[in-house]
Amino acid sequence: MAMVEAVEMMAGRFRGCMVGALMGDCLGAPFEGEPRATRSILQSYFRRLSDPDLKVPYKQYTDDTAMTRCVAQSLIEKKGFDAKDMARRFVKEYYAEPKRGYGSNVTDVFAALRATKFRDPYSPAAFQFNGRGSYGNGAAMRVAPVALFCYATKAGLVDTSRDTALITHANRLGYNGAVLQCLAIYEALHTPTNKLDSVKFIESLITKMKEIEKPSEDDILYEGEDPYVYVKRLEKVLELMERGDSVSREQVEDELGVYISAHMSVPTAIYSFIRATSPVADIESENEYQRTLHFAISLGGDTDTIASMAGSIAGAYYGVTKIPGNLQKHCEASSDAIKQADDLFSLSDPKPPAS
Ligand code: F2R
Ligand code: MG
Numbered sequence: 001m002a003m004v005e006a007v008e009m010m011a012g013r014f015r016g017c018m019v020g021a022l023m024g025d026c027l028g029a030p031f032e033g034e035p036r037a038t039r040s041i042l043q044s045y046f047r048r049l050s051d052p053d054l055k056v057p058y059k060q061y062t063d064d065t066a067m068t069r070c071v072a073q074s075l076i077e078k079k080g081f082d083a084k085d086m087a088r089r090f091v092k093e094y095y096a097e098p099k100r101g102y103g104s105n106v107t108d109v110f111a112a113l114r115a116t117k118f119r120d121p122y123s124p125a126a127f128q129f130n131g132r133g134s135y136g137n138g139a140a141m142r143v144a145p146v147a148l149f150c151y152a153t154k155a156g157l158v159d160t161s162r163d164t165a166l167i168t169h170a171n172r173l174g175y176n177g178a179v180l181q182c183l184a185i186y187e188a189l190h191t192p193t194n195k196l197d198s199v200k201f202i203e204s205l206i207t208k209m210k211e212i213e214k215p216s217e218d219d220i221l222y223e224g225e226d227p228y229v230y231v232k233r234l235e236k237v238l239e240l241m242e243r244g245d246s247v248s249r250e251q252v253e254d255e256l257g258v259y260i261s262a263h264m265s266v267p268t269a270i271y272s273f274i275r276a277t278s279p280v281a282d283i284e285s286e287n288e289y290q291r292t293l294h295f296a297i298s299l300g301g302d303t304d305t306i307a308s309m310a311g312s313i314a315g316a317y318y319g320v321t322k323i324p325g326n327l328q329k330h331c332e333a334s335s336d337a338i339k340q341a342d343d344l345f346s347l348s349d350p351k352p353p354a355s
């Protein structure tokens with residue numbers, strides 16, 4: 001492939017990742033916490049939104065995107081990770097628009113950050129849940145720009161994703177969930193289209209998570225706490241993959257989870273991406289990106305967040321050209337997602353080497 005073509009394709013993957021995340025959030029949000037939507041409700045939801053003549057108000061984004069936008073803008077303007085700047089953006093954004101459906105405890109972190117004037121941007125999160133920290137999926141749901149930033153600048157992905165997470169999520173499960181989601185996007189960006197080997201994709205994540213979850217000297221585990229939670233969940237993903245399209249939504253919920261906690265949603269998002277690479281019996285769409293969102297939402301539970309995380313991985317793999325424009329146009333602020341993707345991409349040096 002010619003250099004220029006390769007650069008354009010990668011720019012399209014950056015856009016795919018940011019737009020993909022936004023759309024999962026906007027399209028998944030109406031179902032968050034509701035009883036699992038039936039097959040016919042979701043089929044008609046996607047059919048109706050795909051109608052090129054449909055004119056309806058935008059599907060609004062929620063906290064997932066509000067925080068993703070802050071992460072992206074901070075990395076872009078600071079050209080690197082700056083904890084205080086990122087914390088300030090989270091807090092400013094929350095107090096400007098508090099009704100975006102934030103997690104019920106993370107708002108205490110915002111209040112403490114504001115009250116302490118960002119003196120130590122990690123301290124309020126460390127005090128959450130009696131010092132255990134939050135294991136909610138709020139750090140994982142906003143991590144997509146970190147994967148793009150690290151791809152572009154070659155910054156350390158594990159440290160950067162962990163540090164962005166620690167501003168709000170000090171529990172190992174909370175920040176390691178963000179690291180895993182970031183690694184999955186990064187791996188998707190690196191995988192040539194149509195060359196995905198799903199088993200190798202998951203095995204590679206398992207290898208990396210074994211290293212990441214290995215307890216360090218400073219990790220004092222609680223009695224009975226299993227340090228390798230994500231490794232085990234990824235092994236479960238492999239098991240479910242072996243069982244192919246026969247795995248029901250109830251089994252996914254039982255074995256991986258569809259909840260607000262990071263360890264019960266990040267592996268589910270990764271599984272949704274993999275599962276939708278092949279046709280799913282009761283989903284009519286032939287478009288793999290759309291199928292990813294449809295499948296993720298059909299699982300129920302934390303639909304905006306699981307669809308957003310699955311959508312960002314799928315968008316990074318398929319690129320923006322595979323994302324249906326008729327669905328995209330119903331999502332709030334999709335032009336901002338494209339602009340941030342382009343700004344992150346421009347931090348890389350896409351020029352062909354001098355000959
Ligand atoms: N908050 C929601 N959805 C519920 C209501 C939305 C509704 N549709 C609306 O319109 O208002 N969704 C968003 O929250 C999730 C991300 O949450 P985050 O940022 O992780 O927040 P938090 O508060 O830190 O954690 C969430 C809950 O997890 C439980 N939890 C976390 N750590 C815990 C610990 N150590 N011990 C016990 N419980 C812990 C708590 O219940 C937290 O409140 C996304 O789904 C986003 O979309
Ligand atoms: Mg949300």
Ligand code: MG
Pocket residue numbers: 032302303304305306
């Ligand atoms: Mg959610």
